[in-house]
Amino acid sequence: MSTLDDHAKEMIEGAAHETAASQSTEGTIQKQDKGAGGTIILFFILGMFASLIIGWVIFPKLLYSKKKQPIDFNHAFHVTQVDNGCESCHFFRADGTFSGVPKLDQCIECHEEIQGIDPNEIKFVEDYVSKGREVPWLIYSKQPDCVFFSHAAHIKSANMECVTCHGHIGESKSLKVYEQNRITGYSRDIWGESIAGFKKNTWDRMKMDDCAECHQKESAKIEKRGIKTPTNRLIDDIVHVVSPWALSTVKGSSVQTERDACFVCHK
């Protein structure tokens, strides 16, 4: 690089030289340029369009593999049969841990032998109950191993509804197809149906940020000090910088994020 002035000089020289070299070529170049302009933009748009289609339509289809559940299950019906709602089957153990998907011995209570003529029922009793094999259910809301989630804390302590995170699966008549991310092995429900990550309902996604979203709201409600508004937070900070001793450093439960420290949700 060199300064503007002498560079301009170079350019003029260069240009002059070129024109001197050959008018004709100069002319052709211009024509081609003119013609080129249109095609170039066209090509640009073509490329852009193609890649957008790939990115938004084809890629999501390729990313997830579709898996059927070993047998179909009618939540809606079972809910009518039990008296304690979800917790009748998805219960809490005495030590506060959550049982999750029921094991065979729970089902056997009613399904010792075939009830009705539903092919799924028959399959269930013949292939699993009688053989004493657990059903290899595919769990839509399965979190990775690094996540610690306490159902007790949310249901027993904070009295939350199952629906808030799991949606209305309890009203479903049959199980939807299980979509598995080919790279991560995650259930699609974790990232959410929308590839762009948009969500309408609280249960549309189950990523860390979705937990955070709710926690932020709640803690703000419970504890005014919990999360500070940008402005008073800044004021505090300025005071803190001016006189570090003046302020108690009480933030959220975490120093770094003012949300919860890593171990609260990670193991």
Added chain:
Amino acid sequence: MKYNKNHRFGMVIDLDKCTGCGSCMVACMAENNVPFRKDESNKLLSITWMRVFRLTNGEPFPKTDICYLPRPCMQCAGQHEGHSPCVSVCPATATDYGIETGIVSQIYTRCFGCRYCMASCPYHSRYFNWWDPIWPTGMEKYLSPNVSPRMRGVVEKCSFCYHRYQLAKEKAFMEKRRELKESEYQTACAQACPANAITFGDLNNPDHAVHRMVNPDPKHGGRPKNPHAVRLLERLGTNPKVYYLSSRNWIRQAGDNHLKNEAKIKKPVHHG
């Protein structure tokens, strides 16, 4: 979430009682799915969240003396609560300080292995997974679901068995309680120690044994009022939550660096 009743979980290790048997190390490995390799004799590559150091007084025979010093993560609070040496340096916020418990936490899946935290820790309490964790066929059966096995390329450290705290809380929630009893949350090492040398509890809670044993001085970053108690590298200002008791002067001296002229007198901490 209320944080006004914050805990300060800490440990008091009685070096007069510690027999150097190594139970705490193994209890920790067994509890936290710590991997092992064919040759673990290079201690600079050996993952031991709890490591028992062997100290000698350097005297010749027969005046020589040995002392064993178990070293978990010190869960440093730093100068102002949470300014631990390692927490502030992690570029990806993979490690954090829980005000509620006073425990330095770590997300193994967030850590991308820059090892800056290891550089910052004077106790060498942080360990890097140089290898993929491999268990001989069948042995992965004993792995605990309460702690996620770490993958190659990340840093890990003692968590004061935080998962035990979580499980205890879940039980409490079922019983509509919020507070835990002292006995409900104990670390694996404290529980296993054959010599009862390790005591664990809430330093903020006057009813807890740890508080009674060392009597931490809140005005001086929890420095012990008990003259027989010391913290490792007190004067660096890391403000650790692990205290050591010893009746032997040379051991207490070995807890921190002293200039020749101050060999006998214990100087106040440099910071705060």
Added chain:
Amino acid sequence: MKIGRRGFLSFVIGGAAGTALSPLPWKLMDDTSIWTQMWPWTPVPEDGEASYVNSVCTLCPGRCGITVRKIEDRAVKIEGMRGNPVNNGGICLLGLSGLQLLYGPTRIKSPLKRTGKRGQGKWDRISWKEAVSMVVEKLGDLRSKGRAHTVGMISGSDRGTVPHLFERFLTAYGSPNFFRMPSVRDSYELTLHIMQGVQALPGFDFKNADFILSFGSGIIDGWGSPVRMMRNFSAWRNTGAKVIQIEPRLSNTAAKSNKWIPINPGTEGALAMGLAHVIIKESLYDNGFIADYANGFDEWKRLVIDKYDPDSVAAITGIDAGTIVALARSFANASNPLAICGRGDGTTPVGLSDCMAVHALNALAGSINNKGGIFAVSDLDYIHWPEIEMDAKAAVGMQHERLDGAGSRKYPNSRYLPNRLPEAILSETPYPLESLFIAGVNPLYTLMDTRPIEKAFEKIPFVVSFSSYMDETAQRADLILPNHIYLERYEDVPRPIGMLQPLISLAKPVVEPQLDTKHAGDVIIQMAKGLGGSLANSFPWESYYSCLKETLGEKWEIMVEKGFWSGSESMTKNLETSFDTVSGKFEFINPDSGSAVQYKPVAVEGDRKSYPLILIPYDSIRLAPNSFVGDPPFAIKTVDDSVLKHNDVFVEINPKTARVAGLREGELVLLSTPIGAGKVRIHLFEGIIPGIVALPRGLGHTGSDDYLDGKGINVNALIGPVQDPDSGMDAAWGIRAKISKV
């Protein structure tokens, strides 16, 4: 042409722009990093319902109660059982590593029949049916030939139902050759038998002792019941009880005790006599006890006074006279003093005279059957089985004297002397051993000087091992009948040696048997039934389970639930101090030899000229030296890099000695003794007497796993047995050695 190129260029640029505006690159970036968090080759432990099972750990003689945490049907963690009289919540690193032995690769997966040469490692998997019938056939054959007495069995224990079944089987079969591996327990039993005329176990009232004089006993290095002893040790720290440790090397016990007194190895007995001298001279002894309960005191007193004055003792022990006098006084003046012996973790006996000398000290201090002292306790008598049906063959067989000479005229009071077996087997005197059964022990590793034992094994036509692991002994067996390991089987486990409170713990199946193994008790019963006749009749139970349940009777329920049954000390403690000796008193005179208690040095093998140094073994609990299994991966991981570096073990040597020999820290050298030699590294250690070198027990295993195999050398292979003339036991405490550069 030009347009084409530019067009293509802008197409690419457009594509790039579009891609950037699509989720593709960002989602891919996110997912790849999530992939690194879920690497398929990093295991993910399955979650499930947690449960706890109470049982007992039998990996060492400690017998700690354990509580095993389970997730569904997987055992995930072993913890010490709270409220257990032995360990009350504490647990050692070996016990904690138990699951690595349960799920580890070292186990034998099914019955094995040797195909190659002995120790070649060629095996055929066979069915249990085949295996048992093979044994039955062999034994039946021997018995019919009237050679029943040539069948022997080595067991890890002689207490509880399983060893009783073994012994019962041999008796009904017609062989007196039941052996148990010796330990300091035998020295104590013998001492109690001679000096108090009782057949009993030693019981120590550590709780109330306030001055513990330990003659080399590794109180926190695995002696007795390791965790229990550490619990005691920690209690002493609270009560202020004093611990004086007397041994040539600064062991952990020595370091942690109130005072470490270095002593020339093997001269502990002399010191005991020296202390007695001072106590008697200054008449600090318990007059009451001596007057009322002691016999032969005056004779002994004369001997002690003229032979063991502090100066001559100082000359022997290397401890200066002043220290001896001071020590004697503080010991005698303590309110509840207690002297104990048994070097290191106590897996090897000590010379009978040494043990008696130490016991005499306790007598002087009035610490016998007294608060904070030593008691003669008998085992709980809970095994009541129908009379053994003895047919003629059995009766004839039982007439033969034992192969190891125990109970013979030479060693009337000794019960088991397996250390004498190699010699007997090789010399075929009094008769050859034609078949040997081994259960819960690894003699080819643990007995001193392993080579003659290997030779002896070569001579035994039929060797059967019940081992669950391919240990050194199992490798040289003809048939392996793998037992369930302790986490898979029922078994009653009596209290550990040295404990006062009566206790029976119950090992129970924490998990289903993981492999095609069988309970040794069941195998014995099946063998008996297979042989039929009087043997079958002597084993009326259809399974070990029913046998055990029946034996324990009303205790069963509580044991299943709690994991143990415990009674009050008074049940087995001999409270009123009556002695069953001829004199009905405590004997300072050995009624057999007629000689008073005195110091008889146990010789050390090798000559000073060619072997200037003395090698002593030492016990570190991190190497599980007193277990029949090798150190599991977790435990070996904790071993210090000044003990083991890569595959080399370090020999401890005083810097002074090293300087003379020009040896540097970490240098690789050849350590040789009259028995053998091995490559080791030098570790300069101020905590050992100059001229002495020390090597840890528990290394140098073969056929274990990749985590232990080939690491270090087996010190037992360097030290030869030294037979104690009084007891016939192996009382070796070391051997002469030399170090040469390589």
Added chain:
Amino acid sequence: MDSALIPKGVKRCPLWQFLLFIGAVGIVLLWGVYAMLLCWFKGLNQTNMNDYYGFALWIWADLAVIAVGGGAFFTGLLRYIFGKDVLKNIINYAVLIGFICYSSALLILAIDIGQPLRGWFIFWHANVHSMLTEVAFCLSCYFGVLTIEYLPLILENRQIEKVPFFHHLSHNMHEVMAVFAATGAFLSFFHQGSLGGVAGVLFGRPFAYREGVFIWPWTFFLFTWSAAACGPCFTILVTKITETITRKKLVKDNAIELLAKISGWMILTYIIAKTMSMWYWATVTAPSKGFTLMEFYSNNPLYGIWIVVAEILICGFVPAFILITKKGRKNPLTLWIAVILAVIGVCLNRWVMVLQVMAVPVMTFDHWAMYYPSWQEVATTILPVAYGVILIAISYRYLPVFPNEAELNPIEPVAEEATAVESPVELEEDLKPAEA
């Protein structure tokens, strides 16, 4: 053959020779790439790093190349902000060198982290309190700036320039270059500093810890300063090397001398500041934590007090005094010595602030750990050098890196053959001494 690409009015060696040279260096490059792949696929167990040496050869190389790469931002600063016009003749090369240094630094970082695929977490989950975050952000941003500064040079290639769009692009970029340069200087100041901060904030490590102002320890400023001081020396050094290899004068002396002079005074002021900071640390900071100076430099086979002498006296004051004296910087030999010493000095400083920080035992019962790099570490560290040489060779051949070159080496028709036959031979000699 590729003459159409070669700038007008300058002479270059024949293509075959050029390719031969590239090939030779390429082999070294491939070796490095192989080692890099090993580290990526097998993990960092390929290195000799351990828990006591979490930072080792790589991080040192990283800090070193960034320090010597500092020539780019400082020269740019002088050139565009302080308007030192003379420097226009060396600025291109300074930028090129900077570009190479920073791209290398980023590559090394990508190999050094245990989970390269998660590397972006440092941006996404950034912890603003961490010096390393600051490094990562400013480093990558400044690398962007360097690319922007390097781009016009590429566009000035004879063929590319023919395309009007590119022609105008480079022209426009020249117009706003001052703004870019200013931004670059701003970013550099911070990441150079935060690299110093990386060690300085470790209050658990008495050897590294330094007091400072507000959140910045003294090392923060010392690092920026030393980079600004020694970076130009590296630029000069590389220029001189290039001139020797090509047997051509490429940059006018006035540019070199100005740069040398400024950097001389920078080094002098830096080394004085450094000495003062060290003095305070040795007499106040360290003792307050129970350490005496010598404890940091004894009981180990390598890290002796000689380091201090070498860094401050031999590689600090000596080059400083040479460069601030007219005689010193005019004399080619002393100039050579000075720049080499200065570069060694700054690299030594970075080594100490990375490796010794970890080696020094802090717990009284801990021990000095020693470390030597594995071949994989060495290879991956040499990789950037090879890459740099190749990039320089290509740029020099096809881009107008040195505005004065044509002027300084006029090609008369007669001389043409002469050089034509000569230059290859020279290249041979210089590049492949074996055959010479």
Added chain:
Amino acid sequence: MFPFNFEWIWDMGHVVFMGGLWYALTILGIGMTYCIIKAAIDASKKNGEHHH
């Protein structure tokens, strides 16, 4: 990095640090966009201006 990141807090640290960062990025961004667009315009214009 962005206000919607989990780690983001509205405190001095973030405002100052990220502020500086985004400031720099904006300058670079605007600068380059300006150059490219202008270049495109200049190129599409008959690049014969500097004839006369």
